[in-house]
Amino acid sequence: MGMSDWxxxxxxxxxxxxxxxxxxxxxxxxxxxxIEDWQTALADVVDGQPIRxxxxxxxxxxxxxxxxxxxxxxxDAFNCWKAQPSEGTWSLAEPGGDPLRQEVFATLRWLAExxxxxxxxxxxxxxxxxxxxxxxxxxxxxxxxxxxxxxxLALPFLNPQxxxxxxxxxxxxxxxxxxxxRASLARSQPNPDARLPGDLRGTVSVLVEEGxxxxxxxxxxxxxxxxxxxxxxxxxxxxPLRKAELENNILNAIADLGAGLLRLSCQPGEGGLRLRxxxxxxxxxxxxxxxxxx
Amino acid sequence: xxxxxxxxxxxxxxxxxxxxxxxxxGLVLGRPRFVLQPAPAEDDLSPTISQVIGDxxxxxxxxxxxxxxxxxxxxxxxxxxxxxxxxEIVNARYxxxxxxxxxxxxxxxxxRQPLDxxxxxxxxxxxxxxxxxxxxxxxxxxxxxxxxWRQDDELLTGxxxxxxxxxxxxxxxxxxxxxxxxxxxxxYRLLDAISRLRATRPTLAEIETGxxxxxxxxxxxxxxxxxxxxxxxxxxRLKECGDTSGAAAALDRQNAxxxxxxxxxxxxxxxxxxxxxxxxxxxLAYYRGDLPEALRQFxxxxxxxxQRLPSSxxxxxxxxxxxxxxxxxxxxxxxRLTEAGLAQQRASDDPELFKTLGRLGEIQLRQGDYAAARSxxxxxxxxxxxxxxxxxxxxxxxxxxxxxxxxxxxxxxYRIAEQADLAQGITFNPYRVMGLMALAGHRAxxxxxxxxxxQHQTEWEALRDEKxxxxxxxxxxxxxxxxxxxxxxxxxxxxxxxxYLLEALCPLARCxxxxxxxxxxxxRIARQLRQWQMALDEAAGDIAGLDPNEPGAPGPVAARIEQxxxxxxxxxxxxxxxxxxxxxxxxxxx
Numbered sequence: 001m002g003m004s005d006w007x008x009x010x011x012x013x014x015x016x017x018x019x020x021x022x023x024x025x026x027x028x029x030x031x032x033x034x035i036e037d038w039q040t041a042l043a044d045v046v047d048g049q050p051i052r053x054x055x056x057x058x059x060x061x062x063x064x065x066x067x068x069x070x071x072x073x074x075x076d077a078f079n080c081w082k083a084q085p086s087e088g089t090w091s092l093a094e095p096g097g098d099p100l101r102q103e104v105f106a107t108l109r110w111l112a113e114x115x116x117x118x119x120x121x122x123x124x125x126x127x128x129x130x131x132x133x134x135x136x137x138x139x140x141x142x143x144x145x146x147x148x149x150x151x152x153l154a155l156p157f158l159n160p161q162x163x164x165x166x167x168x169x170x171x172x173x174x175x176x177x178x179x180x181x182r183a184s185l186a187r188s189q190p191n192p193d194a195r196l197p198g199d200l201r202g203t204v205s206v207l208v209e210e211g212x213x214x215x216x217x218x219x220x221x222x223x224x225x226x227x228x229x230x231x232x233x234x235x236x237x238x239x240p241l242r243k244a245e246l247e248n249n250i251l252n253a254i255a256d257l258g259a260g261l262l263r264l265s266c267q268p269g270e271g272g273l274r275l276r277x278x279x280x281x282x283x284x285x286x287x288x289x290x291x292x293x294x
Numbered sequence: 295x296x297x298x299x300x301x302x303x304x305x306x307x308x309x310x311x312x313x314x315x316x317x318x319x320g321l322v323l324g325r326p327r328f329v330l331q332p333a334p335a336e337d338d339l340s341p342t343i344s345q346v347i348g349d350x351x352x353x354x355x356x357x358x359x360x361x362x363x364x365x366x367x368x369x370x371x372x373x374x375x376x377x378x379x380x381x382e383i384v385n386a387r388y389x390x391x392x393x394x395x396x397x398x399x400x401x402x403x404x405x406r407q408p409l410d411x412x413x414x415x416x417x418x419x420x421x422x423x424x425x426x427x428x429x430x431x432x433x434x435x436x437x438x439x440x441x442x443w444r445q446d447d448e449l450l451t452g453x454x455x456x457x458x459x460x461x462x463x464x465x466x467x468x469x470x471x472x473x474x475x476x477x478x479x480x481x482y483r484l485l486d487a488i489s490r491l492r493a494t495r496p497t498l499a500e501i502e503t504g505x506x507x508x509x510x511x512x513x514x515x516x517x518x519x520x521x522x523x524x525x526x527x528x529x530x531r532l533k534e535c536g537d538t539s540g541a542a543a544a545l546d547r548q549n550a551x552x553x554x555x556x557x558x559x560x561x562x563x564x565x566x567x568x569x570x571x572x573x574x575x576x577x578l579a580y581y582r583g584d585l586p587e588a589l590r591q592f593x594x595x596x597x598x599x600x601q602r603l604p605s606s607x608x609x610x611x612x613x614x615x616x617x618x619x620x621x622x623x624x625x626x627x628x629x630r631l632t633e634a635g636l637a638q639q640r641a642s643d644d645p646e647l648f649k650t651l652g653r654l655g656e657i658q659l660r661q662g663d664y665a666a667a668r669s670x671x672x673x674x675x676x677x678x679x680x681x682x683x684x685x686x687x688x689x690x691x692x693x694x695x696x697x698x699x700x701x702x703x704x705x706x707x708y709r710i711a712e713q714a715d716l717a718q719g720i721t722f723n724p725y726r727v728m729g730l731m732a733l734a735g736h737r738a739x740x741x742x743x744x745x746x747x748x749q750h751q752t753e754w755e756a757l758r759d760e761k762x763x764x765x766x767x768x769x770x771x772x773x774x775x776x777x778x779x780x781x782x783x784x785x786x787x788x789x790x791x792x793x794y795l796l797e798a799l800c801p802l803a804r805c806x807x808x809x810x811x812x813x814x815x816x817x818r819i820a821r822q823l824r825q826w827q828m829a830l831d832e833a834a835g836d837i838a839g840l841d842p843n844e845p846g847a848p849g850p851v852a853a854r855i856e857q858x859x860x861x862x863x864x865x866x867x868x869x870x871x872x873x874x875x876x877x878x879x880x881x882x883x884x
Binding site: 004033115116117118120149150152153154156157158159162214217219220221282283284285287291292293 | 303305306307308309310311312313315316317318364366367368369370372
């Protein structure tokens with residue numbers, strides 16, 4: 001078997017800037033697939049609508065008042081559902097009569113039941129779990145460790161000659177941060193050493209450290225390698241990814257779906273809409289932090 | 295021990311290309327212990343093992359519960375497949391039992407930890423019938439001081455103590471038990487048979503009959519170790535009774551059994567040697583007169599025993615080694631070892647203490663320390679049970695009286711010796727008659743000397759092995775009385791065959807006026823003395839406190855022989871010849 005490049009695109013859920021909020025539900029998800037499987041998946045059609053098109057724009061049935069993001073962002077739908085409570089535990093296969101729910105559930109179900117796209121999720125809640133993951137109160141470090149843990153989980157189960165390319169979730173940073181300004185300057189002069197925005201740089205470096213830590217701890221023989229960074233960076237180091245022409249916003253929207261599945265199926269003891277994990281979600285793997293981090 | 299067992303990790307999601315990976319875990323097993331209790335219903339290993347060893351009364355317990363080490367860390371631990379691979383674990387458990395029983399060399403395998411259960415299975419299958427080897431190893435372990443038994447199992451602990459008591463310390467079997475466990479019951483019968491051998495003066499044929507009585511009625515072959523133990527004791531007893539050729543035949547049987555056992559289980563060889571089960575190898579060589587070989591055997595045992603605490607076994611080795619050194623002429627070294635063995639025996643009130651006192655007496659006698667020798671022999675005599683005393687001890691006390699110019703006392707002791715011998719059914723003790731002839735010499739009673747010689751003419755000629763020595767002394771005495779120099783030399787060849795090298799010098803000097811006339815013999819003696827010296831030099835490397843160059847060592851004697859040949863005069867050897875016991879009984883004390 002030849003070497004395959006795998007792409008993992010991540011997103012977070014919960015407000016990681018509020019690490020010290022004891023009640024916050026925090027999670028990260030990585031959607032992982034071979035590059036060619038990403039290409040095939042992006043050609044899928046859901047309810048007669050190509051997935052690419054479906055993820056380009058907000059859900060068609062989302063009331064205009066909730067269209068805060070330009071693209072497909074589940075947070076907008078969540079906000080809408082918060083305003084019109086639909087409590088209880090739902091199955092993605094039985095969305096009921098609400099058209100928005102039907103539309104969003106269909107999109108989520110596409111990912112949850114996808115035979116090739118793997119959703120890995122990790123969540124934590126409360127000070128005890130948080131202490132296990134964070135040695136600093138820096139959200140970038142915490143996110144890096146969470147993503148690194150998921151990378152570590154997956155690596156042994158790729159072929160040893162494979163490579164996993166990882167883009168953690170891109171975060172919005174305050175425009176006045178010096179690091180952001182310097183990074184913006186750097187982007188105007190493209191070169192491989194161009195600096196990433198400060199927060200992402202921190203996350204990536206911890207992710208690499210954490211993932212490598214697990215890779216080193218592996219004693220079961222040869223193991224796949226990995227690279228991490230923003231998609232633009234990953235395209236520079238991996239020509240198959242460059243040639244695959246996978247749009248950033250579509251990939252990020254799928255990562256958002258992954259984080260949504262994690263939140264809706266794992267958030268404990270919260271009011272609002274919850275999803276039942278169906279047996280058909282075969283490639284969705286979600287763990288509370290203590291399950292993976294002894 | 296720690297075993298490497300590859301356990302399976304499952305992939306978290308079916309879309310991942312590698313669905314299973316192995317992770318090398320460590321399974322730590324406690325030591326297996328045999329116990330005389332029914333196995334619990336869930337234990338499926340004990341029934342198999344008890345069937346293989348051929349005794350359903352035994353089951354296996356483990357000293358500690360099994361524990362896993364080196365399990366996969368986070369984040370993979372929760373994907374570890376349960377249960378762990380059963381076949382590998384079973385192989386590891388069988389491996390532990392095999393190592394505990396010595397089927398494979400334990401030290402070598404211990405170094406290889408974590409062990410591979412498949413490798414040990416292959417190693418166990420590699421050589422011959424496994425069930426037979428397990429059974430042989432199990433029965434061997436029954437006679438080891440530290441077998442794989444549960445410490446609080448009363449019956450097994452009692453058995454181990456009885457083995458120590460009867461075999462190592464050579465005390466009588468206190469009680470014949472007949473437990474349900476087949477091998478233990480047979481073991482007690484064996485110890486009983488051995489105990490009985492010591493109560494009579496058995497012949498080789500009677501010992502063979504005793505062995506046949508132990509055989510199972512169904513014709514099944516008994517494990518080798520039982521023969522090693524039985525025939526070892528048979529040889530020991532026959533030697534005690536003076537039946538050297540019978541002892542050699544019994545030792546052949548023991549050797550054959552030990553060789554068969556080692557062929558099946560080579561890893562047991564050191565334990566078999568170190569346990570003194572083959573102590574007789576050295577003793578056999580000693581009685582054969584092959585002193586360098588005896589020294590090599592005891593040296594080997596010394597290496598194996600050296601690390602151990604003082605014990606009956608170590609004491610026995612010290613005494614045996616002392617005997618060899620005595621014959622090699624290293625009297626100071628022999629005395630040190632014998633005294634150390636004696637101290638050990640005094641501490642444990644060993645029933646064979648009287649024998650060691652006799653040995654010590656002989657060394658002191660040869661050293662010319664007659665007062666000490668007498669005191670040792672007297673204590674030996676007192677320690678023997680009245681009515682069961684050895685005539686030999688009284689004979690030595692007679693010799694001592696003679697050497698210290700107390701002929702009347704010597705005559706008394708020789709009389710006492712005769713009574714003691716008769717009580718044991720011994721009518722002709724060549725050492726006693728030799729003493730009587732020396733006594734007659736003291737009294738210048740030539741007729742008595744020649745009478746005694748003629749009276750036992752047939753017996754003298756029939757004597758072999760170590761008993762050619764009194765025959766040679768008697769012949770020398772008769773040759774002087776006749777006078778008949780040719781008669782003096784009659785036993786020289788036999789003396790040399792029995793390795794009595796120094797002792798052969800006296801008759802040679804008697805029949806040849808100058809060394810040149812018997813050069814061929816003297817060269818042969820010198821050559822052999824040099825070989826002895828080489829063996830001693832080699833042994834000194836292992837046996838601390840052995841000085842191979844002490845006065846009287848064979849090398850210097852060989853040099854003096856060569857010197858005597860060179861000057862063609864006996865003078866360089868005069869001192870050696872004057873001190874050679876028992877030839878010196880014929881000299882009038884100064």
